[in-house]
Amino acid sequence: MATLVLAEHDNASLKLDTAKVVTCGQAIGGDIDVLVAGHNCDAVVEAAKQLSGVRHVLVADAAQYANGFSDNLSQLIVELATEYEHILAAASSLGKDTLPRVSALLDVAQISEVIEVVSPDTFVRPIFAGSALATVQSLDDKKVLTVRSSAFDAAANDGSADTVAIDKVYDSLTQFVSQELSKSERPELGAASVVVSGGRGLGSGENFAILEQLADKLGGALGASRAAVDAGFVSNDLQVGQTGKIVAPDLYIAVGISGAIQHLAGMKDSKVIVAINKDPEAPIFQIADYGLEADLFEAVPQLLELL
Structure with a gap:
């Protein structure tokens, strides 16, 4: 075999x-x-x-x-x-x-x-x-x-x-035109040991800056929910979920993410899951190891100060 x-x-x-x-x-x-x-x-x-x-x-x-x-x-x-x-x-x-x-x-x-x-x-x-x-x-x-x-x-x-x-060569019916690669000093999303993801609760792409700071402090990668990607907050190469990337880091921090099944399918195997959401009924709390019911715009800056 x-x-x-x-x-x-x-x-x-x-x-x-x-x-x-x-x-x-x-x-x-x-x-x-x-x-x-x-x-x-x-x-x-x-x-x-x-x-x-x-x-x-x-x-x-x-x-x-x-x-x-x-x-x-x-x-x-x-x-x-x-x-x-x-x-x-x-x-x-x-x-x-x-x-x-x-x-x-x-x-x-x-x-x-x-x-x-x-x-x-x-x-x-x-x-x-x-x-x-x-x-x-x-x-x-x-x-x-x-x-x-x-x-x-x-x-x-x-x-x-x-x-x-192997000397066998087959021609492709596809022609290469060009490619644009996203460059970042952060680790690749699929291989990172720490992932900080944001959802629709961030409100805008500009507000992802605070998550970028948190990811950089922790030496991690930046991710996002499909809702955040569909809203145009970030590019789709950051999407975590069933139709995005499947990740299982040592630490996954979900900020402003409600926890739809589509997103959970992409990160529920993470070793430790931390959720920050002001909605106590958010489904993300059901699988989180640590949950913080708080306004992310207050909680994340406080976390950055502590780090």
Whole structure:
């Protein structure tokens, strides 16, 4: 039994999600290979080789793979699939774009957002925005899984895998035009150990400045609810929730967030949840470890003074 893990990277560094997906592969059992498809991505390959439990790092280095287009990645994975019983990727934009194509080409059912491995053919995944968990069994000969990385710890960096060059190149039907990257000195939202999120209670985008100060004081990332994003307070790359990013930091501070099920689905696995809201009936208090019923415009500045 062998598992293929699709590496998540930007051609310069390996994303932490990949190490967490490898941990899921370890729970399945058997050999684990990591596919690094990119261009001029030597640093990514070296990082993947160090992941504990990885046997081979398959390296497909070509300009066609530089931008992570799913149409050519899926063809490559299907070509390699004959050697593997399980094909895994993080439930990220890349994984959600690529693995459905892979499962369709292989004519098997995909299991999405896996949070627990029961056995090599049985997995647990959340349904109904995380309000229930389903245990599903796949009878397909190939198991195609996207993995909710927040549910798994990162694999250690004590491995010594070898590399295998893959010379198969597939052209993409998609053409790269341009990209705009949000730059910030704060840690990446999905990998931060502390997240400070704001909701519609902030009232405006300008008021997010006080949360930025709090995040900076704590060395954390800034997040937001869908309501705040839809209102135009902040950009959608900060959205935490079912249709945003799934996070599970050591500390999650929810400020002015009521706690709709859509938002809770994205952060309820956080180790410690702190809620600040002036509404005592806000649903966020039901899952918070610590709740403060107060006006955020008074509470947050006081907290900043104490820090």
